[in-house]
Amino acid sequence: MLDGFYVGYMSADGYGVVLFVFRGSNIVGVDAGGVKFDGTYAQDSVTNSFKGKITVNAPPNIDLVQGINTGPNGLTYEVPFSMPENFLEAPFIRVDTPFGPVNIKLEKLRDLGDAA
Amino acid sequence: MIEWIQENPATIAAFLSAVAALLSVVATWQGPRSAAKLSEQIRNDTERENERRRMKLQVFSTLMQERATIASLDSVRMLNSIDFVFSESPKVREAWADLFAIFHTSDVPHPQLREEKLRVLLKEMGADIGLSDTLKVDDIARIYYPNALAQEEELQMHRRQQALLQMRSQGQPQVPSQGIDELLLAKFPPKPRSDG
Numbered sequence: 001m002l003d004g005f006y007v008g009y010m011s012a013d014g015y016g017v018v019l020f021v022f023r024g025s026n027i028v029g030v031d032a033g034g035v036k037f038d039g040t041y042a043q044d045s046v047t048n049s050f051k052g053k054i055t056v057n058a059p060p061n062i063d064l065v066q067g068i069n070t071g072p073n074g075l076t077y078e079v080p081f082s083m084p085e086n087f088l089e090a091p092f093i094r095v096d097t098p099f100g101p102v103n104i105k106l107e108k109l110r111d112l113g114d115a116a
Numbered sequence: 117m118i119e120w121i122q123e124n125p126a127t128i129a130a131f132l133s134a135v136a137a138l139l140s141v142v143a144t145w146q147g148p149r150s151a152a153k154l155s156e157q158i159r160n161d162t163e164r165e166n167e168r169r170r171m172k173l174q175v176f177s178t179l180m181q182e183r184a185t186i187a188s189l190d191s192v193r194m195l196n197s198i199d200f201v202f203s204e205s206p207k208v209r210e211a212w213a214d215l216f217a218i219f220h221t222s223d224v225p226h227p228q229l230r231e232e233k234l235r236v237l238l239k240e241m242g243a244d245i246g247l248s249d250t251l252k253v254d255d256i257a258r259i260y261y262p263n264a265l266a267q268e269e270e271l272q273m274h275r276r277q278q279a280l281l282q283m284r285s286q287g288q289p290q291v292p293s294q295g296i297d298e299l300l301l302a303k304f305p306p307k308p309r310s311d312g
Contacts, residue, residue, distance in 0.1 A: 009303045009304045009305065010304070011304045011305050011306060011307045011308070012307060012308060013307075015301070015304050061275075061278075063278075063282070069278070069282065091305060092305030092306070094308055100308075101308035102308065103305040103306060103307065103308045104305065105303065105304065105305040107303075
């Protein structure tokens with residue numbers, strides 16, 4: 001489906017950059033602060049949009065892009081998302097997290113393929 | 117006058133006796149009062165001196181205990197009380213003035229210079245209190261401060277700085293964090309509106 005390497009530019013209270021890998025129905029990502037993203041998605045057969053859910057696992061004592069600190073125990077939360085079929089042409093995708101909304105601009109870096 | 121005195125010796129003797137008796141009464145009444153006043157004054161002076169010595173010992177012992185990291189709340193309070201607790205000790209006040217000058221130099225003070233001035237201050241305090249015979253400079257320089265405590269203090273300092281940065285940035289226009297190229301910001305979408 002969407003297999004490949006992607007970069008996500010995130011804007012909320014602050015800014016963040018995440019590297020994603022889409023493979024099959026899985027999405028995995030990580031940012032410079034060590035926040036990990038792990039989720040799945042599926043394509044709606046009627047609208048062709050993509051919908052899924054990502055579990056965000058943030059380490060302790062860092063500031064999230066939403067502008068909150070994860071505290072001494074870190075934070076784990078789930079984020080449902082939905083993006084149109086042509087999400088790469090969309091200016092951004094809005095996701096609503098438990099700590100506030102985040103706008104994400106996804107760019108595809110390359111297909112998975114063989115490492116060259 | 118002299119003739120009258122010579123003619124009336126008994127009268128004179130009686131008069132003088134009466135005066136002596138009167139003076140004796142006054143002395144008997146006044147003596148204990150004066151002694152009581154003197155005793156009270158000595159007691160007050162002793163109490164005042166003991167209280168001053170107690171305060172000096174409190175300042176000295178606190179600074180000795182906190183000398184590994186002189187920025188604690190207790191040590192700051194004690195440093196700020198030196199001028200009135202040791203008001204009659206010019207050497208102590210002079211040593212405190214030297215240390216204070218180190219704290220407030222425009223450049224970052226060298227830690228060794230600060231520690232040296234602190235040792236001088238503690239030495240002068242010890243001498244003023246009467247501990248100079250038993251407390252040496254080497255004793256003051258011998259500080260026990262485990263690494264775990266030093267790391268805990270460093271951790272608390274970083275947390276405090278982080279919290280201050282977060283507080284100060286609230287309500288301020290968002291500025292890009294250091295290291296993010298302004299051109300890179302152009303890649304970021306706009307910030308979400310709260311009304312969605």
